Amino acid sequence: MRWLFPGKEVQIDTICLDCGEPITIRMNDREILSADPPTIVGYITSPFTRWREGSTPFN
Amino acid sequence: MNLFRSEEHVKRWGLYDPASEDFIMAVADWADVFSGPMHRNRLDPDYLERSGEYLAEYHRRLNERGKATSFWMIPFIQGLEAISLERYRVVGNYIRFEAEVLNALKDVRARIQAGLVQPGHRRENHLLWAPPGSGKTFFVQQVAEALGPSAAYAELNLARMDEGGFRAALAGWEADESARLVLIDEVDARSGERWPYEALLPYLDLGMEGGRPLVIVLAGSSAHSLDEMKRQMAERPKGKDVLSRVPGEHQAVIPAMTFGDRVLVMLSQFRQAGRELGREMRSVEKMALYYAAVNPRLANVRQLREFAVRAVDRVRPGDDRVKYDSLFEPGDPANKLFWLEAHEMARALVNSFVLVTD
Numbered sequence: 282m283r284w285l286f287p288g289k290e291v292q293i294d295t296i297c298l299d300c301g302e303p304i305t306i307r308m309n310d311r312e313i314l315s316a317d318p319p320t321i322v323g324y325i326t327s328p329f330t331r332w333r334e335g336s337t338p339f340n
Numbered sequence: 341m342n343l344f345r346s347e348e349h350v351k352r353w354g355l356y357d358p359a360s361e362d363f364i365m366a367v368a369d370w371a372d373v374f375s376g377p378m379h380r381n382r383l384d385p386d387y388l389e390r391s392g393e394y395l396a397e398y399h400r401r402l403n404e405r406g407k408a409t410s411f412w413m414i415p416f417i418q419g420l421e422a423i424s425l426e427r428y429r430v431v432g433n434y435i436r437f438e439a440e441v442l443n444a445l446k447d448v449r450a451r452i453q454a455g456l457v458q459p460g461h462r463r464e465n466h467l468l469w470a471p472p473g474s475g476k477t478f479f480v481q482q483v484a485e486a487l488g489p490s491a492a493y494a495e496l497n498l499a500r501m502d503e504g505g506f507r508a509a510l511a512g513w514e515a516d517e518s519a520r521l522v523l524i525d526e527v528d529a530r531s532g533e534r535w536p537y538e539a540l541l542p543y544l545d546l547g548m549e550g551g552r553p554l555v556i557v558l559a560g561s562s563a564h565s566l567d568e569m570k571r572q573m574a575e576r577p578k579g580k581d582v583l584s585r586v587p588g589e590h591q592a593v594i595p596a597m598t599f600g601d602r603v604l605v606m607l608s609q610f611r612q613a614g615r616e617l618g619r620e621m622r623s624v625e626k627m628a629l630y631y632a633a634v635n636p637r638l639a640n641v642r643q644l645r646e647f648a649v650r651a652v653d654r655v656r657p658g659d660d661r662v663k664y665d666s667l668f669e670p671g672d673p674a675n676k677l678f679w680l681e682a683h684e685m686a687r688a689l690v691n692s693f694v695l696v697t698d
Binding site: 283284287293295297298299300302304306308310311312313316318319320321322323324325326 | 341344353356366371374382562
């Protein structure tokens with residue numbers, strides 16, 4: 282996100298894939314300004330061990 | 341990246357794969373991992389020239405969070421020669437690799453034990469925050485086990501109990517004044533309800549009455565830090581009252597499991613599996629350790645343990661080494677697949693062993 286919008290405040294409005302309830306994140310570069318609910322987690326089904334380590338920079 | 345309202349929601353999701361439990365992280369952690377130069381500097385003219393340096397930083401950030409990227413595993417495992425698990429033992433079977441974490445948790449253990457052995461007219465309540473998967477429950481269980489019969493142990497999980505069950509469990513040990521360690525797990529759960537803290541509050545004062553040997557450990561994983569969890573707890577009914585009954589020096593963080601921790605847990609599980617099968621496993625082939633440490637299907641201690649038992653069972657009679665081939669049934673395609681992927685990069689780990697002692 283930050284390479285597209287460096288130094289800008291960005292708001293993400295989406296829904297939880299489990300329950301469909303809203304999720305809102307406000308961030309500026311690496312800093313999370315607010316997260317609603319504060320317990321938000323990210324989940325990736327593709328393990329880190331398979332993230333094409335050492336291949337292309339765009340992995 | 342899939343976003344969920346909490347870890348609990350991820351695990352309820354229809355497409356959740358338990359083998360990838362390790363890949364649930366707080367959104368602030370993901371933001372940090374993706375904020376390194378590999379992602380931040382994509383528009384820079386020298387990006388490609390510096391991509392190796394950026395990749396290393398990217399892996400370092402994952403490694404700091406205990407994520408098993410093979411980039412760091414190979415030199416780390418290659419450098420291991422002899423491991424004495426005793427050196428890393430916090431309490432019982434709970435072990436941690438980093439010295440700073442090890443010693444901080446030994447201090448927590450000592451404070452909990454002191455509250456039972458030398459009770460005074462004071463509250464012996466503790467608050468622990470730990471990210472998911474860091475073993476906070478297991479840590480308290482091991483402290484309890486180390487106490488032996490000198491103290492009873494009770495464990496109440498707020499996320500799994502209803503009001504009636506919770507109140508009944510608390511009342512059950514109120515009249516019994518013998519030494520007791522109580523873990524209130526997921527103390528940050530049920531945030532929309534009043535009854536958890538209302539029910540709990542009177543029991544947090546019992547230690548003040550006549551030097552009763554009662555230690556209550558409140559533990560949670562929500563939010564992204566101890567301070568943030570406390571802030572959320574304080575906003576709940578009676579939350580400030582609960583927090584005011586936990587002395588500042590009794591508040592601690594259990595950091596996430598790191599890469600070194602996973603390696604230690606694997607070695608410990610091989611030793612323990614050997615004991616249970618009447619055999620002593622003295623060494624582990626580094627390639628076997630590498631496979632186990634980066635395998636996404638071995639994401640928690642229970643899975644590691646079952647894997648270790650099966651591997652030790654395959655070790656030839658008279659041999660005291662867990663070799664890479666011991667990890668697989670004959671003809672298991674996972675063996676060939678991993679070997680093809682890894683043997684060039686990790687050849688230094690083949691036929692090289694880590695000596696492990698308790």
